[in-house]
Amino acid sequence: MEGFMYPNEVELQWSILIVLYPFLTGLVAGAFILASLERVFRVEEVKPTYRLALLTALAFLIVAPLPLQLHLGHPERSLEMYLTPHRASAMAMFGFVYLWYLMAVLVVEIWLEYRRDIVRLAESSRGVKGLLYRALTLGSHNVSPAALRIDDRVGWIITLIGIPSAFLLHGYVGFIFGSVKANPWWSTPLMPVVFLFSAMVSGIALVLLMYMLTSAMRRVAIDMRCLDTIARYLFYTFVIDFTLEMLDLIHRIYESDESFRSLDFMVHTRLFFSQIMIQIFLGTLAPLALLSLTQLFTFSVAVRKRVYAMSAVLTMMGIFAMRWNVVIGGQLFSKSFLGYTSYKVDLITREGILPAVALMILPFAILYVLIKILPPWQGERPAAAGAHGDD
Amino acid sequence: MNVSRRQILLLLPAAAVAWEYVLADNPESSPNFKMSDHWWGMLIDISKCIGCGSCVRACATENDVPETYFRTWVERYHVSDWHIENPEVDSPKGGIDGFPQSKAEGGKNFFVPKMCNHCVDSPCSQVCPVGATFHTPDGVVLVDYEYCLGCRYCIQACPYGCRFFHPKKRTADKCTLCYHRITKGLTTACCEACPTGARQLADLKNPNDPIHAFLKTHTVQVLKPHLATGSKLFYNGLDGSVR
Numbered sequence: 001m002e003g004f005m006y007p008n009e010v011e012l013q014w015s016i017l018i019v020l021y022p023f024l025t026g027l028v029a030g031a032f033i034l035a036s037l038e039r040v041f042r043v044e045e046v047k048p049t050y051r052l053a054l055l056t057a058l059a060f061l062i063v064a065p066l067p068l069q070l071h072l073g074h075p076e077r078s079l080e081m082y083l084t085p086h087r088a089s090a091m092a093m094f095g096f097v098y099l100w101y102l103m104a105v106l107v108v109e110i111w112l113e114y115r116r117d118i119v120r121l122a123e124s125s126r127g128v129k130g131l132l133y134r135a136l137t138l139g140s141h142n143v144s145p146a147a148l149r150i151d152d153r154v155g156w157i158i159t160l161i162g163i164p165s166a167f168l169l170h171g172y173v174g175f176i177f178g179s180v181k182a183n184p185w186w187s188t189p190l191m192p193v194v195f196l197f198s199a200m201v202s203g204i205a206l207v208l209l210m211y212m213l214t215s216a217m218r219r220v221a222i223d224m225r226c227l228d229t230i231a232r233y234l235f236y237t238f239v240i241d242f243t244l245e246m247l248d249l250i251h252r253i254y255e256s257d258e259s260f261r262s263l264d265f266m267v268h269t270r271l272f273f274s275q276i277m278i279q280i281f282l283g284t285l286a287p288l289a290l291l292s293l294t295q296l297f298t299f300s301v302a303v304r305k306r307v308y309a310m311s312a313v314l315t316m317m318g319i320f321a322m323r324w325n326v327v328i329g330g331q332l333f334s335k336s337f338l339g340y341t342s343y344k345v346d347l348i349t350r351e352g353i354l355p356a357v358a359l360m361i362l363p364f365a366i367l368y369v370l371i372k373i374l375p376p377w378q379g380e381r382p383a384a385a386g387a388h389g390d391d
Numbered sequence: 392m393n394v395s396r397r398q399i400l401l402l403l404p405a406a407a408v409a410w411e412y413v414l415a416d417n418p419e420s421s422p423n424f425k426m427s428d429h430w431w432g433m434l435i436d437i438s439k440c441i442g443c444g445s446c447v448r449a450c451a452t453e454n455d456v457p458e459t460y461f462r463t464w465v466e467r468y469h470v471s472d473w474h475i476e477n478p479e480v481d482s483p484k485g486g487i488d489g490f491p492q493s494k495a496e497g498g499k500n501f502f503v504p505k506m507c508n509h510c511v512d513s514p515c516s517q518v519c520p521v522g523a524t525f526h527t528p529d530g531v532v533l534v535d536y537e538y539c540l541g542c543r544y545c546i547q548a549c550p551y552g553c554r555f556f557h558p559k560k561r562t563a564d565k566c567t568l569c570y571h572r573i574t575k576g577l578t579t580a581c582c583e584a585c586p587t588g589a590r591q592l593a594d595l596k597n598p599n600d601p602i603h604a605f606l607k608t609h610t611v612q613v614l615k616p617h618l619a620t621g622s623k624l625f626y627n628g629l630d631g632s633v634r
Contacts, residue, residue: 006552073541073561182550
């Protein structure tokens with residue numbers, strides 16, 4: 001501790017688990033928005049990632065509330081948020097946005113998309129597997145062209161509803177922080193927008209990585225047209241995201257209100273590594289530079305793959321650092337603007353690194369199971385010798 | 392008195408409801424206390440506070456406040472000359488043991504007792520996802536410990552740092568304005584313990600409360616007025632350097 005903090009402020013309230021929560025939700029929203037490009041805006045190039053993006057979104061969405069649950073003082077009371085919500089609370093309403101998104105958008109869209117496969121698998125599988133698929137059909141075995149046309153139409157409408165829902169989902173996470181007037185580090189109307197675009201950036205980067213990784217693991221050729229398109233979208237959304245973040249920064253510096261000295265001090269000391277080094281240089285400027293090179297010059301397939309993979313990894317790091325800097329950074333200074341505290345992450349306590357790492361691995365495990373049950377691959381060609389493993 | 396069986400059957404549920412209130416120690420059931428007749432606040436006179444820490448100790452004892460957490464605390468400000476934006480502030484252990492001799496020279500020193508502001512438009516109750524933090528009809532902000540999830544959003548939302556996470560209850564906790572006392576006609580523990588009368592419980596709805604005369608004749612301010620929380624903690628002689 002340095003300077004003066006209100007005595008109750010010394011202890012940080014929101015830990016690394018609360019850093020994970022916007023990070024995971026952001027990945028969901030981003031992955032879904034990428035998926036919807038193909039469905040609503042007919043960007044045919046990204047079709048190979050459509051189903052993978054949906055499953056990725058679902059896997060991460062299932063895990064997203066777990067860090068919150070683990071963080072609560074009384075997890076057994078968490079259902080009260082649904083049963084007796086306080087309508088003025090951003091957090092309470094988020095519960096409903098989450099549920100709406102999970103049940104009304106994502107699950108329905110995935111079911112419609114996979115219905116034909118589910119029916120086929122229900123007919124061809126036996127034992128437990130057959131039982132599972134028969135249950136998943138929900139009793140509907142009609143896969144006539146007319147029925148599939150209806151599926152497609154309804155799916156399109158769901159996606160159309162899904163896009164604003166995904167915006168709402170992550171914009172709302174931003175609002176939870178942005179509406180706290182007591183905390184100048186959080187309190188800005190730009191927060192939901194910045195959260196939304198950073199969500200898109202991280203989600204697109206994740207799907208890009210997952211696509212490359214799963215293709216390499218299955219030894220099938222990567223559709224470079226698809227990869228180039230995703231990388232291009234990553235670049236565009238990243239430019240918007242970076243512009244918004246810089247706008248916020250410049251605004252703060254120029255306005256220099258009562259909190260500025262305190263925040264400025266923090267960025268130069270306690271947050272220097274995570275904000276300046278990781279978030280801005282390594283996690284934003286580096287991938288932006290790499291991606292802009294691929295837009296300006298023509299590189300070979302092997303080089304492009306490496307650059308894209310590298311950019312996506314750096315991007316994910318940068319967005320995680322951004323969530324860290326928002327959540328943890330917002331608690332390192334006193335609301336008296338006269339002092340600073342520090343955050344030491346525990347290792348194996350309930351809110352330590354170990355549960356955080358477990359929660360970060362869990363969505364991948366869920367995704368693995370989802371891919372096994374609902375294989376997202378459609379009509380691919382095997383990789384040429386030596387073509388895989390480039391990434 | 393003749394009471395029919397039908398009347399008994401009607402009276403029994405009513406009596407059961409009334410008995411619940413009696414058991415719940417509801418203030419409305421205390422003799423002569425009507426919540427809607429009061430609107431609680433507090434007056435803090437900076438010039439009278441001597442930084443003895445009696446209020447902090449009294450509060451901790453009265454309310455069983457866990458060590459290193461504070462429902463009320465005292466800050467010592469040192470402002471040198473015109474450096475109003477750079478005060479030196481300390482509050483060793485929340486001032487519970489008083490303050491050591493000040494090393495600061497020149498300028499002015501003064502003490503600022505702090506506690507929950509019992510805001511009319513309290514940001515803490517606004518953000519609570521289940522409404523566990525609520526306003527009583529007589530203007531006190533309370534936490535329902537049986538209902539609070541322990542999400543700590545309210546602690547983030549309080550601009551004054553008045554809330555903490557109770558390590559045993561695993562819920563948010565804060566000053567109750569000694570609600571268990573004031574609803575029985577007593578004053579708060581901190582006001583009672585203050586040797587100089589720097590803290591005065593105020594009933595803003597009571598026309599005979601001396602607070603009204605005081606507010607009319609003194610320069611009074613609340614903390615962080617730009618946040619418009621509707622604070623009911625009025626400070627007399629509050630220096631502009633106080634955050």
